[in-house]
Amino acid sequence: MLKTVSAILGIAFVLAACDQAAQETATPPAPPPTKAWMVFFDTNSSKLSQQGTATVNEAAGVAKSMPNAKVTVTGYTDTxxxxxxxxxxSVRRANAVKAELVRxxxxxxAITVTxxxxxxxxxxxxxQTKQEKNRRVQIVVQ
Incomplete structure (x- = not known):
């Protein structure tokens, strides 16, 4: 009887150790997916172009499809x-994109502007160089 109890306790100990090891080696949950878009601007402008508006609309559609989505909007300029x-x-550009996202x-x-x-x-x-690719706003949805 003592051998049986000892065997059962030994098996329980081994199972508990295996379960703990499995929990320690389990990978953490994946971070939420992140998607990004860029909207470009004319020189000295914060006005969205037709293409820029379409890009913001696409980003908004993705954000609406993600529960609890957080949106980061970052404005940039050339030199x-x-x-x-x-x-x-750069702040005016980012705020123009935010306004379109809200519309x-x-x-x-849910929108952070920088x-x-x-x-x-x-x-x-x-x-003092004009460079169209530097005149942009990046939208990140996660």
Whole structure:
């Protein structure tokens, strides 16, 4: 009888150890999917083009299909103009995209807006250079 109890306790201990090891090696859940879009702007403008509006509408559609989606909108400029002016312009661009997202049904509280001005150029250029690919807003939905 003592051998049987010892055997049962031994088996229970081994099973518990295996279960704990399995829990320790289990991979964490995958992060939510992230999708990104870029909207480009004319020189010294924060007005969305027809193509820009279509891109924002597409991003909004994806955001609406994801439960509890968070949207990050980051504005950028090229190096033409002063850094202070470009910083403000990047914020205006990001806010223009946010306004369109809200018109498309995205809750404003789910959108974070940042302007970074001349930082993080997509195409590296010297100062005072107009570069259309740097005049952009990036939309990230997660």
């Amino acid at each position: 033409d103009g002063s850094p202070a002016y470009n910083q403000a312009l 498309d049904g995205i809750d404003a509280t 302007g970074v001005g001349e930082q993080s150029l997509l195409v590296q250029t010297p100062n």
